[in-house]
Amino acid sequence: MSSPRILVVDDEADLRELLEITLLKMGLDVDSADSLTQARGLLAAHEYALVLTDMRLPDGFGIELVHEIVAGVRAIPVAVITAFGSADNAVTALKAGAFDYLSKPVRVEQLRQVVHSALGIDKSNVLPRNSAVTTTPVRLVGASAAMQDVRMQIARLARSMAPVAVTGESGSGKELAARDIHSQSARADKPFVAVNCGAIPEALMEAEFFGYRKGAFTGAAEDRDGFFQAASGGTLMLDEVADLPLAMQVKLLRAIQERRVRKVGATVEEPVDVRLISATHQNLAECVDKGRFRQDLYYRLNVIELRLPPLRERLDDIGLLSGVILARLATPGNSAVLAPAALDALCRYTFPGNVRELENILERAMAFASDGVIEVPDLAMRGGLSPMVPTVMLAGTVALAPSPESVSTPAADESLPASLPDHLDDVERQIIRRALAKTRFNRTQAAELLGISFRQLRYRMQRLEIHEPE
Numbered sequence: 001m002s003s004p005r006i007l008v009v010d011d012e013a014d015l016r017e018l019l020e021i022t023l024l025k026m027g028l029d030v031d032s033a034d035s036l037t038q039a040r041g042l043l044a045a046h047e048y049a050l051v052l053t054d055m056r057l058p059d060g061f062g063i064e065l066v067h068e069i070v071a072g073v074r075a076i077p078v079a080v081i082t083a084f085g086s087a088d089n090a091v092t093a094l095k096a097g098a099f100d101y102l103s104k105p106v107r108v109e110q111l112r113q114v115v116h117s118a119l120g121i122d123k124s125n126v127l128p129r130n131s132a133v134t135t136t137p138v139r140l141v142g143a144s145a146a147m148q149d150v151r152m153q154i155a156r157l158a159r160s161m162a163p164v165a166v167t168g169e170s171g172s173g174k175e176l177a178a179r180d181i182h183s184q185s186a187r188a189d190k191p192f193v194a195v196n197c198g199a200i201p202e203a204l205m206e207a208e209f210f211g212y213r214k215g216a217f218t219g220a221a222e223d224r225d226g227f228f229q230a231a232s233g234g235t236l237m238l239d240e241v242a243d244l245p246l247a248m249q250v251k252l253l254r255a256i257q258e259r260r261v262r263k264v265g266a267t268v269e270e271p272v273d274v275r276l277i278s279a280t281h282q283n284l285a286e287c288v289d290k291g292r293f294r295q296d297l298y299y300r301l302n303v304i305e306l307r308l309p310p311l312r313e314r315l316d317d318i319g320l321l322s323g324v325i326l327a328r329l330a331t332p333g334n335s336a337v338l339a340p341a342a343l344d345a346l347c348r349y350t351f352p353g354n355v356r357e358l359e360n361i362l363e364r365a366m367a368f369a370s371d372g373v374i375e376v377p378d379l380a381m382r383g384g385l386s387p388m389v390p391t392v393m394l395a396g397t398v399a400l401a402p403s404p405e406s407v408s409t410p411a412a413d414e415s416l417p418a419s420l421p422d423h424l425d426d427v428e429r430q431i432i433r434r435a436l437a438k439t440r441f442n443r444t445q446a447a448e449l450l451g452i453s454f455r456q457l458r459y460r461m462q463r464l465e466i467h468e469p470e
């Protein structure tokens with residue numbers, strides 16, 4: 001069997017030679033062109049597994065080749081080589097459909113990574129371009145036109161290395177979409193690592209992202225990898241990316257640009273190969289305007305945007321979603337179905353917490369349903385449909401808790417707490433319990449009442465050991 005053939009398009013003889021030698025050493029066949037015209041001729045005559053093209057050529061720009069190949073019938077991955085510091089060109093090429101980019105000076109290890117990823121993609125990329133059909137099971141449920149469109153986009157995004165920014169309200173399925181992009185990509189057999197940027201204490205961030213060397217700080221008893229190394233060869237999802245502190249944004253930008261990271265306490269950098277997907281329920285452009293998010297990082301992460309529609313914009317998915325969720329929640333001897341009136345009530349609800357809220361509602365409703373049928377009163381939704389909260393259910397969570405006011409203000413004798421952190425934990429624990437009691441343990445609604453994200457609430461509940469009452 002012959003080796004995959006790569007086309008290198010570059011007018012700089014030195015760089016062309018470096019590329020050729022590296023590719024030949026990798027056991028690949030290489031053709032070279034020093035102009036667009038020559039490249040077009042070769043493309044018409046041969047099959048290529050990958051095209052590597054410089055941006056600036058004597059008779060035009062590499063981006064023209066990207067456009068031509070993307071518009072053609074054969075789905076050949078194209079990677080562009082951009083001049084040092086020209087982030088604009090890289091972003092333009094990715095938006096135009098380039099598979100990836102290499103920046104000058106081209107490093108051999110980076111070139112190898114791009115080639116490996118591209119060849120992996122080529123093997124799975126036998127479907128015609130823009131095909132919605134995919135052999136990998138898609139886990140985002142929904143038959144609405146909006147969800148079909150999302151799935152089409154996911155199938156397309158899975159074939160590229162371009163950073164994707166997934167936007168959408170909390171609970172609308174951003175993480176699930178990111179997982180789908182990963183599992184349909186050539187990286188599927190490598191790790192998918194999702195990081196909640198809002199849940200990591202700022203002091204630990206660098207160590208968590210990049211890892212650390214033994215002895216780098218007190219408590220660093222051994223070398224440890226960070227998220228970047230853990231996701232090596234796979235996909236790193238930066239969830240709630242707007243919560244990253246500015247100092248960490250600078251370090252992250254550098255890691256993305258250089259594709260190298262340095263462990264805390266290390267002297268040398270190491271190459272990393274991850275595909276980045278970011279997500280936030282905030283408006284990142286607004287965060288940039290307000291100076292809370294660096295524009296250069298925004299630009300790097302936001303190359304292609306995937307928007308997940310809120311559940312209220314696809315109410316026709318509720319029946320299907322409810323069926324899937326109830327089937328997932330069912331245990332032997334405990335399953336439930338929705339009464340038609342209950343389904344109706346759900347379809348009239350606005351779901352500020354989206355699919356996660358639907359999951360919460362159905363989980364609670366299942367506990368209240370008699371004879372395995374969920375009726376309207378079993379659905380504890382806002383807007384007057386909620387039945388009264390049974391006091392017995394909440395006894396363990398709030399009955400004994402003093403009001404937060406009595407805790408948060410100093411006692412009359414002005415005594416001070418013996419431990420400020422423990423005292424603050426107590427206050428936080430009681431406030432969270434009150435919010436949970438108020439919402440019948442609907443964590444989505446409780447998070448909203450408290451003005452924090454669902455994940456922040458979940459993180460705090462774990463930390464403070466707050467459990468759902470039996």
Ligand SMILES: Nc1ncnc2c1ncn2[C@@H]1O[C@H](COP(=O)(O)OP(=O)(O)OP(=O)(O)O)[C@@H](O)[C@H]1O
Binds near residue numbers: 169355
């Ligand atoms: N289309 C869908 N089909 C099936 N389950 C879904 C769908 N969308 C979301 N879910 C479920 O809803 C829950 C929330 O989804 P996910 O964590 O992906 O949302 P998110 O947008 O990332 O939320 P957040 O902004 O709070 O991080 C998960 O349990 C997920 O499995």
